[in-house]
Amino acid sequence: MSPSSSSGAPALLADEALAALARQALQIEAQALLDVRARLEGPAGAEFARAVAVVLACRGRVVVMGMGKSGHVGRKIAATLASTGTPAMFVHPAEAHHGDLGMVTPGDVVLAISNSGESEELTGLLPVLKRQGIPLIAMTGKPESALARHADVVLDSAVAVEACPLNLAPTASTTAQMALGDALAVTLLDVRGFKPEDFARSHPGGSLGRRLLTHVRDVMRSGDAVPAVGADAAFGELMREMSAKGLGAAAIVDAERRVLGIFTDGDLRRKIEAGTDLRATTAAQVMTPGPRTIGDELLAAEAVAVMEERRITTLLVVDADRRLVGALNTNDLMRAKVI
Template structure:
């Protein structure tokens, strides 16, 4: 029990120290932070993030967050920059350099070249009087009183503070640019949000020869054959002029059997759901899903502006597409 208690106390102490480090950042969101945002917003180039060691890992994440929220950014390892990768950076770019001490040799070595090329520099350091901070147009102060490491050596609170400052910068820029959920989705087309915000009904519906379709007055047994051929668990019923008359699904078939209707002689008209709920081809697939969920149905007919069926989809289609 003693060891368990010690482990829990250690974890609590670490979290408290890191919380204090993050809270301390509030005092450093000042005119320098505003200036850094303004520089990036006015830039015609990219944000190039550099950092060594743990700061490099944090820098990688900051670059990824910036890139996915509307600010073109990428990470360059400072040691590699000294051996050719500076060629990736242009005078229109802004360098965002992370170093808790502000004296990281691999970054300090690049300062003369950065100045010579006229590249703007924003530093993220824990020491505003350091070489890096003084060389930068703007320094974002991420000073922490203590690392969460009991030896005050391993980067813990300092890397957390730098990461949170990067998030604050990315979100402030996102809001300043008017970046929307749909913009975010274009950066994440493979993610759940991307599928919900980019996928249209037209992308998942069955159309053309795949659309189960019978005319009003068709015998029920023939409509069932159409359903079997197309395999969607439903069929569309249309008027003589091609407009939507109704829909018949597997659920309707079960209810029909409960009514002891003569399947061989009954017409589809007597058992179909008149008209039914519909969707448009240019509607988001997520909107079609909401219609199904709200009305507790498993299929939708897709109609054009003249109420003529052009497609159909069911829950399985949305499930396969990853919308639900």
């Protein structure tokens, strides 16, 4: 029993005592994960491999079910599966008894999660699932339970003790379920050859999606917005073009708009520091020849990598014949949230 004050309210423990309770809970949960891992080195490992094979053979979706805390875990597992290349959805077992079971169709696989394996809402669905021929994967802490006995594959999520000091609240057991679900998802991801680009397609609004789905042509400046002058242009004309377009650089091109060089704000500072008389120079005389360029079909993230490698802030975009088609700088990439 927790200590109480004279008013009946719980007395606050010392900081170290509170931290000790937290460390104990984390140690229990960490040990639970180590125990699950150790079991996978034995027969449970072969059962896990069977679960992977069942899901890979699935023509439909993985339908995850669970009650209470196991249901909360199940929602997360379904979301992780769906975002890593395995179509999945969560169906609440209680709602399944009242019509939502119609969401489960031939070709699907059911992943039922229950620590006790005796949840009435889940076991009550077993006859219907069996009649439909739906493969059943059970994730349970009781391999001898009703759910496990009727399952095609059993994933053992048993824990020795809950982190709850009363050994009642689902804590270590839900941690084991979550981790086992993650292990299933990432194993399927690897076996399917799921790539970062695939992940990005299911996360288009996230930073990874932007990095992997945004191309140079999506963020570059084009047409009249690209500062460019001919090789014979006077220095004054070059500076007016740079100032008007606001890129911090200008391309020097030939009559066919093939890139010959580039002149940047940094080049200007260096020329002034060196005491160069720029008034009578031409663009060809002050440019940096053969600048690094990039194609518009490449990912914007590749432009970022080039800029970081070369320590530059501006890139000219060219076609296959090295004709100037666009330009971009770090500000453009930042606005597109690629960096």
